[in-house]
Amino acid sequence: MTSAVIELDQLSLGWRDRIAVRDVTGAFARGSLTAIVGPNGAGKSTLVKGIMGLVSPLRGQIRLAGDSRRQMACLPQLGELDRSFPISTYDLVAMGAWRRVGAWRRFDQSEHERVQAALAMVGLADFGPRIIGTLSGGQMQRALFARLLLHDAHTLLLDEPFAAVDRHTTEDLMALLRDWHREGRTVIAVLHDLEMVRAYFPQALLLAGQAVAWGPTAEVLTPENLHLARHLCAGDYL
Numbered sequence: 001m002t003s004a005v006i007e008l009d010q011l012s013l014g015w016r017d018r019i020a021v022r023d024v025t026g027a028f029a030r031g032s033l034t035a036i037v038g039p040n041g042a043g044k045s046t047l048v049k050g051i052m053g054l055v056s057p058l059r060g061q062i063r064l065a066g067d068s069r070r071q072m073a074c075l076p077q078l079g080e081l082d083r084s085f086p087i088s089t090y091d092l093v094a095m096g097a098w099r100r101v102g103a104w105r106r107f108d109q110s111e112h113e114r115v116q117a118a119l120a121m122v123g124l125a126d127f128g129p130r131i132i133g134t135l136s137g138g139q140m141q142r143a144l145f146a147r148l149l150l151h152d153a154h155t156l157l158l159d160e161p162f163a164a165v166d167r168h169t170t171e172d173l174m175a176l177l178r179d180w181h182r183e184g185r186t187v188i189a190v191l192h193d194l195e196m197v198r199a200y201f202p203q204a205l206l207l208a209g210q211a212v213a214w215g216p217t218a219e220v221l222t223p224e225n226l227h228l229a230r231h232l233c234a235g236d237y238l
């Protein structure tokens, strides 16, 4: 049996006293590739933040194998980043190496080469000196993927990695994500495009303020489950 890298046990998360996701139990297996899907407000981002330790459980537990939070890297939603911060694309990507290199060790030639290689891999070889505020949405997302390449994390959490990027960029970044999976990393991504989920993600977690279904994608994304998810989330606004 494959071991779990992240286990959720009757987990409830929320903001102040309002519950965003209730009573979720299940596990992300090591090396699995899982899409978290669900309507707006279903609690997908809240769950990602909970796993990253940015939101504390209201109830239940998140159990991580070993010291896996040190081995985790997250791609936040594009809208959550302050792009007015005046740093270069190179420095943004190089920040991905901090955990490995440490803040005080010298950033040597091999690290420099890793940054350049990561920039080249996402198609931004010549963008190193560009201030991030001048990048398009798609270029920024490519730069953030390059930063993840530098992280070299065992577990990657991505919150809507393909929102606001064109088809070509989506295909390039999806290929990187699949490479990470092939390398044995655990990849968890919040996605809205169900066709993409069906095509590329073996596992899915359907959320709607609670877990509607979690398992093999074909068994999760059934018309009945999707209908139930919409119904549960619509209830919020009645």
Ligand SMILES: Nc1ncnc2c1ncn2[C@@H]1O[C@H](COP(=O)(O)OP(=O)(O)OP(=O)(O)O)[C@@H](O)[C@H]1O
Pocket (backbone or CB within 6 Å): 015, 020, 038, 039, 040, 041, 042, 043, 044, 045, 046, 047
């Ligand atoms: N920072 C916050 N402060 C207060 N409430 C929040 C905060 N972030 C999210 N919420 C609330 O938590 C609930 C779940 O939101 P969340 O962003 O997790 O949903 P989501 O499934 O990621 O939605 P979307 O698909 O629209 O991004 C919503 O009711 C939302 O208003």
